[in-house]
Amino acid sequence: EAGVAQSPRYKIIEKRQSVAFWCNPISGHATLYWYQQILGQGPKLLIQFQNNGVVDDSQLPKDRFSAERLKGVDSTLKIQPAKLEDSAVYLCASSLNYNEKLFFGSGTQLSVL
Amino acid sequence: GQQVMQIPQYQHVQEGEDFTTYCNSSTTLSNIQWYKQRPGGHPVFLIQLVKSGEVKKQKRLTFQFGEAKKNSSLHITATQTTDVGTYFCARDFGNEKLTFGTGTRLTIIP
Numbered sequence: 518e519a520g521v522a523q524s525p526r527y528k529i530i531e532k533r534q535s536v537a538f539w540c541n542p543i544s545g546h547a548t549l550y551w552y553q554q555i556l557g558q559g560p561k562l563l564i565q566f567q568n569n570g571v572v573d574d575s576q577l578p579k580d581r582f583s584a585e586r587l588k589g590v591d592s593t594l595k596i597q598p599a600k601l602e603d604s605a606v607y608l609c610a611s612s613l614n615y616n617e618k619l620f621f622g623s624g625t626q627l628s629v630l
Numbered sequence: 631g632q633q634v635m636q637i638p639q640y641q642h643v644q645e646g647e648d649f650t651t652y653c654n655s656s657t658t659l660s661n662i663q664w665y666k667q668r669p670g671g672h673p674v675f676l677i678q679l680v681k682s683g684e685v686k687k688q689k690r691l692t693f694q695f696g697e698a699k700k701n702s703s704l705h706i707t708a709t710q711t712t713d714v715g716t717y718f719c720a721r722d723f724g725n726e727k728l729t730f731g732t733g734t735r736l737t738i739i740p
Contacts, residue, residue: 550728559636559718559730560673573727608672615726618663621672 519543523609523622531630535597538625542590542611548572549586550619551594552608560608566592567615599629634659634721636731644739649706651734653719660722662702664693667733668715676704711738 522541530536542549547568552560563582564574569589577584581600586592596603606626610619634655643649653662661680665673677686679695679702686693692705706713716733 552730559733562727562729565727610673616661616722618675618678619665619673619720619728620675624672 521609521611521620521622523625525625526623527626527628529628529630530599532601533598535595536599536627537596538594538607538609538627540592540594540609540622542592542609543620546611546613546620547589548612548615548617549592550610550612551584551592552610554606554608554624556605563594565615572615596627599627601629603627604629634719634729634731636719636734638734639732640735640737642737642739643709645711646708649709649713649736650703651717651719651736652701652703653721653731654701655721656700658699659702660699662695662722663720663728664702664704665718665720665730666715667718671715673718673730706736709736709738711740714738 524539528536549566551563553563554560563577564584565572566586569586582596584594606624608621608624610621612619636653641649663678664676666676667673677693682699683697684695690707694703704717716735718733719731720728722728
């Protein structure tokens with residue numbers, strides 16, 4: 518079966534610019550996650566969707582980050598404006614349902630200069 | 631808050647030696663999952679433990695869930711160079727949110 522698709526693979530922007538990441542989960546997976554992974558650290562959950570509803574976004578910096586899941590399938594994560602500390606790998610994952618194993622995409626490596 | 635410590639942070643072993651990483655929680659966990667992330671790669675699911683005292687094996691890997699469901703361990707017997715990577719536990723505190731630990735980075739000395 519096809520895995521979780523993410524794009525772009527790499528992105529370099531200057532601080533205060535905006536950026537968007539796209540994720541297409543595995544077909545039929547109800548739960549979609551966006552994680553931020555800073556070098557040397559574990560993935561940090563930014564937002565979790567169940568179908569097209571938000572389950573948890575308690576660690577999402579809502580003044581600059583936004584995310585949506587269109588029709589309960591694809592998802593986009595946006596940062597506007599970006600800060601230097603946003604440099605990280607942004608991982609999208611999906612699971613059949615919550616409490617099930619996660620399948621991760623290859624991630625988007627963001628560098629903010 | 632709900633925190634889970636993962637120890638050690640780094641482990642360097644000679645090829646053929648055993649390796650163990652521990653995941654400890656201050657509160658009871660609903661279940662625990664283990665993931666492996668190769669250098670430059672993304673996390674890949676290894677196992678999920680749900681029951682108190684559960685032990686599961688995958689070839690050279692042995693996973694345990696504590697009786698009190700507050701800690702877990704991953705043990706690798708006779709490490710190989712293919713075992714290199716960072717091992718993460720991911721915990722569900724029963725709030726439907728999967729929280730990853732800090733990971734244990736395993737390097738193998740050939």
